[in-house]
Amino acid sequence: xxxxxxxLILGVLTxxxxxxxxxxxxxxxxxxxxxxxxxxxxxVLGAYLSYQLFVSYGIDPFLAIPVxxxxxxxxxxxxxxxxxxPLRREDRAELSxxxxxxxxxxxxxxxxxVWNTTRRSINTSYANDSWTVAGYQITVVxxxxxxxxxxxxxxxxxxxxxxxxxxxxxxxxQNPESARLLGVRAExxxxxxxxxxxxxxxxxxxxYGLLYPFNAGSHYDLISLxxxxxxxxxxxxxxxxxxGAMIISxxxxxxxxxxSPSWAPMTFxxxxxxxxxxxxxxxxxxxx
Amino acid sequence: MIRGAVFVVTLAxxxxxGLPHWVLNMLxxxxxxxxxxxxxxxxxxxxxxxxxxxxxxxxxxxxxFALLLHRQTEIxxxxxxxxxxxxxxxxxxxxxxxxxxxxxxxRADVFAIVTITxxxxxxxxxxxxxxxxxxxxxxxxxxAPFPADTFERPFYYVLLGLLVLAMLLTFGTLRSKVGLALAxxxxxxxxxxxxxxxVGGAKVLAFAVSVxxxxxxGAVWAYYQVGIIYPQFAVDPLVTIAMxxxxxxxxxxxxxxxxxxxxxxxxxxxxxAYELGASQFYLIAYAMIFLLIMLFxxxxxxxxxxxxxx
Numbered sequence: 001x002x003x004x005x006x007x008l009i010l011g012v013l014t015x016x017x018x019x020x021x022x023x024x025x026x027x028x029x030x031x032x033x034x035x036x037x038x039x040x041x042x043x044v045l046g047a048y049l050s051y052q053l054f055v056s057y058g059i060d061p062f063l064a065i066p067v068x069x070x071x072x073x074x075x076x077x078x079x080x081x082x083x084x085x086p087l088r089r090e091d092r093a094e095l096s097x098x099x100x101x102x103x104x105x106x107x108x109x110x111x112x113x114v115w116n117t118t119r120r121s122i123n124t125s126y127a128n129d130s131w132t133v134a135g136y137q138i139t140v141v142x143x144x145x146x147x148x149x150x151x152x153x154x155x156x157x158x159x160x161x162x163x164x165x166x167x168x169x170x171x172x173x174q175n176p177e178s179a180r181l182l183g184v185r186a187e188x189x190x191x192x193x194x195x196x197x198x199x200x201x202x203x204x205x206x207x208y209g210l211l212y213p214f215n216a217g218s219h220y221d222l223i224s225l226x227x228x229x230x231x232x233x234x235x236x237x238x239x240x241x242x243x244g245a246m247i248i249s250x251x252x253x254x255x256x257x258x259x260s261p262s263w264a265p266m267t268f269x270x271x272x273x274x275x276x277x278x279x280x281x282x283x284x285x286x287x288x
Numbered sequence: 289m290i291r292g293a294v295f296v297v298t299l300a301x302x303x304x305x306g307l308p309h310w311v312l313n314m315l316x317x318x319x320x321x322x323x324x325x326x327x328x329x330x331x332x333x334x335x336x337x338x339x340x341x342x343x344x345x346x347x348x349x350x351x352x353f354a355l356l357l358h359r360q361t362e363i364x365x366x367x368x369x370x371x372x373x374x375x376x377x378x379x380x381x382x383x384x385x386x387x388x389x390x391x392x393x394x395r396a397d398v399f400a401i402v403t404i405t406x407x408x409x410x411x412x413x414x415x416x417x418x419x420x421x422x423x424x425x426x427x428x429x430x431x432a433p434f435p436a437d438t439f440e441r442p443f444y445y446v447l448l449g450l451l452v453l454a455m456l457l458t459f460g461t462l463r464s465k466v467g468l469a470l471a472x473x474x475x476x477x478x479x480x481x482x483x484x485x486x487v488g489g490a491k492v493l494a495f496a497v498s499v500x501x502x503x504x505x506g507a508v509w510a511y512y513q514v515g516i517i518y519p520q521f522a523v524d525p526l527v528t529i530a531m532x533x534x535x536x537x538x539x540x541x542x543x544x545x546x547x548x549x550x551x552x553x554x555x556x557x558x559x560x561a562y563e564l565g566a567s568q569f570y571l572i573a574y575a576m577i578f579l580l581i582m583l584f585x586x587x588x589x590x591x592x593x594x595x596x597x598x
Contacts, residue, residue, distance in 0.1 A: 035397050037404070086583055094338055097400050098532060099582050101340070105529070106575035112568030216568070220525060224408035227401040235398070262416035269409040272402065273390050280394040 006136055007257030008250060013138070015249030016146040017207050020153055021222070022229040022241040024200035027156075030173040030236030031193040034084060034096040040222030041104040042198050046072055046205020047214050048115055051122050061122055061206040062148060068202040076198025079103055080191045104219055112216040121213040145207040152203045156196075157238065169193060173236055228268045232275050234285025243283060247271065292455070299448055303441050312440040316512065318554045319447040320505055324527070325534035325546035326454035327501035332532065333541040334461060335491045336474035337396050340528055341403030342502050344410040345380055347523030349503025350510035351414065351421060352376045354517050357429035366432045369511060370446055373504045381500030388495035392488070407528060414519035426518040432511055443512045447505070451547070454501050458543050466490050474541070529578070530557070537581050539588030548589060553577075 025039045049071065050064040059067075083103060087095050130139040160166035168189050171179035180186050208214065208222075229248055233240025248268045256264040275283065299319070303312060324346070332338050356372055363369060391402040414421045421427055434442055461467040469490035472480035480487050510517050534553050538545030557574070564570040585592065 033397075035401060083579060083583065088586070091586060093397055094336070095582055095586055097338060097340070097397065098536070099579065101529065102575045102578035102582065105571055105578065109568045109571035109575055112571065117568070220408060220411075224405040228405050231398055231401050262413075265409050265412040265416070269405055272405060273387075276394060276398070276402065277390050280398070 002135070003257045004254060007254040009136055009138065010142070010257070011250030011253030012246065013142045013146040014211075014253065015246040016149040016153075017204060017211065018225065018229060018249050019242040019245035020149040020200055020207070021204040022226050022233070022245050023153060023156060023238050024197035024204075025226050026230045026233065026236055026238060026241040027169075027200075028194055028197040029230065030238075031169060032084070032096075032190045033093055034100070035227070035235075036194075036197065037097060037100040037223060037227075038079070038103040038107060039197065039201055039226055040219035041107040042072065042076070042201035043205045043208055043222055044214055044216070044219045045075075045107055045111060046202040047122075047209030047218075048111055048120070048205075049202070050206040051115075051120055051209055054122050054124070060124065061210050062144065065148075065152075065203050065206050068206060069199040072202035072205075073195040073199040076195035076201075077191050079198070080194035084194070085187065085191070104223070108216045108219060115216070117216050119213045119215045120209075122209045124210065127210070141210050145211055148207060149204070152200065153238075153242065156200065159196075160238070165189075165192065224265075225268065228272045231282055232268075232272055234282030237282075237284040240282060240284030292459075296448070296452060300445070303438075303444050309440070312444065314555065314558050316440050316444050316447060317558065318551055319444060319451055320509060321530055321534060321554045322547045322550035323447055323451040323454050323505050324502060324531045325538070325550045326451060326458060327498045327505070328531040329535045329541065329546045330454070330458060330461065330498040330501075331491075331495050333535050333546070334458075334467065334470040334474070335494055336540075337392060337399045337491065337495075338532065339403045339495070339498075340400050340532070341406040342499065342531055343524055343526075343528040344403075344407040345384065345499040345502045346506035346509070346527055347410055347414060347519075348380055348383065349376050349506030350517055350522040351427065352379065352503070353507035353510045354427045354429050355420070358427060360430055363430045363433055366434045366442060369432075370442075370508075373446075373507055376507050377500040377504040380503035381496040384496045384499035385492060388492045389488075392491050392495065404528075407523065407525060411519060411523040411525075414523050421519065424519065426516045428516045431515040443508060446508055450501065450505055450508070455543060455547070457497060457501075461494070462543065466493065470494060471541075526574075530554075533578055533581060536588055537585065539590035539592075542588070542590050545588055545590045 021039065021043055025036055028034055028036045028039075046068055049068040050061040053059040053064045053067065054061055083099050084092075084096060087099065124141075126140050129141075130137050131143075132138075160169055168179065168184045171182065171184055172186060172189050176186060212218075225248070229244040230241055231244075232248060233242070233244030248271060251271060252264045252267045255267045302315065307315075324342070328339065328342055353369070353372060353376060357363070357369060387402075387406065391399045394402075415423055417423070432439075432442070461470065469480070469485050469487055472485050473487050473491055477487055506522070510522070530553065534549030535546045536549070537553060538547065538549030556577070560570055560573050564573060587595075
């Protein structure tokens with residue numbers, strides 16, 4: 001019982017971080033119908049950027065986020081302009097999968113050249129602190145990571161619902177053709193949307209770097225997780241991404257703490273297949 | 289037909305010409321990727337469902353083979369283990385059926401996501417299930433007892449056989465009713481279903497055959513690894529990428545495109561690996577080539593040429 005509750009707590013806290021990573025992924029899909037296989041690599045790149053700021057200038061990874069987010073936003077816009085925009089509209093959906101996979105490999109290669117392939121971790125002064133609440137361990141880093149992810153998600157949702165840009169994005173998600181007719185400049189929304197996705201990856205990356213050791217290949221661990229989350233929740237739905245992240249994170253943590261950590265990765269694949277079997281569009285997705 | 293016969297006879301004669309070992313080794317890998325790309329083309333090219341998970345089935349084949357030999361202390365007849373190939377192929381095809389049946393109910397992009405997720409799940413399991421796979425230490429089995437002088441030959445011919453099988457299946461499919469059904473899936477699946485074409489069965493069948501072939505190639509690869517396989521090489525995302533890239537370079541849905549793509553890219557890849565080592569620069573170069581092909585030759589060499597000649 002104790003292991004189960006501890007697993008639940010861990011699952012919810014980690015789920016918040018996954019939700020932030022996945023929100024960028026699902027946002028890009030919603031706007032462009034592009035499955036971005038580079039999102040995991042962008043998160044890992046974000047982790048390296050905040051690692052470098054921490055090691056070189058002693059900047060706390062949480063405080064580094066505004067800097068890394070701006071840099072990665074620009075990078076995201078650049079990637080969109082360089083490799084996604086030139087694709088012809090009719091085969092964009094299929095080719096974008098492969099193109100973003102190539103971008104992921106490119107980022108992995110560049111990380112390997114700049115930081116070589118040894119594992120890195122960000123060791124802040126509070127890295128090993130934890131609270132004990134009613135017999136359950138809660139590490140400070142994990143709690144702060146959850147709080148920050150929730151705040152970032154809140155900002156993202158505010159941006160989408162309270163600004164002109166957000167309205168254009170939501171219109172494009174609902175119906176690209178009508179949005180265009182109403183004067184939404186689709187390519188600009190797409191480029192900014194991709195940048196925004198990369199900026200969420202920067203924020204999530206700082207947090208990820210605090211929680212886990214990472215190396216150039218870490219994006220392979222992230223990508224299947226993120227993709228399962230967005231498909232489970234329904235591609236294009238931010239609410240769905242949050243729900244999907246919680247379901248997957250909690251069930252993996254519970255399986256890990258009660259059965260065996262070895263089988264935890266299998267959990268989300270089984271969940272994914274089960275949901276696709278009864279609801280192919282995902283929990284919160286609209287039918288295609 | 290004549291083109292095919294000339295191609296096969298030329299390849300069959302090559303190892304008898306006394307080529308140096310490094311050339312033969314390279315040819316083994318070229319044939320391996322030609323067979324893999326042709327197998328991928330059966331799903332990714334003919335139906336338009338881009339599977340990113342084929343490396344998982346390659347790994348399943350490799351591990352199945354290694355597990356079958358794991359308990360033996362030595363192999364007396366080197367050809368005998370190849371007899372397991374049909375069983376490995378059929379077994380893996382059967383694993384593929386339920387996965388395809390569920391994943392192909394959805395759109396092509398969700399299918400790609402499910403298959404790539406499968407790839408990483410299988411890779412993680414290969415690392416985690418120590419009892420079965422030996423984890424990161426790898427899984428060992430006896431070395432093939434072929435004479436060192438002609439060590440590559442048996443693998444070369446078996447892979448050539450698998451390539452011919454994959455090409456015959458592609459050729460047969462392109463000319464059959466199943467092939468027509470698959471072409472309609474690629475064109476407009478909903479309309480095809482409305483007209484009563486059995487699209488569901490055709491695409492699941494294509495997937496099963498494709499992953500069965502992939503697993504058989506994986507088994508031969510394992511045997512060629514001289515006694516031990518490791519999870520990061522048996523289930524390698526770059527294998528998936530190579531298959532996809534070769535098909536795209538040569539031309540999707542064509543008979544010769546995947547073979548052409550494999551001959552060009554695999555020799556190029558071996559050259560890059562030789563020049564740059566297995567370093568991160570190699571990965572960067574590979575990713576750049578990948579991007580260039582996707583941006584400038586999205587339809588592939590053969591269809592572009594055919595379009596120019598018309």
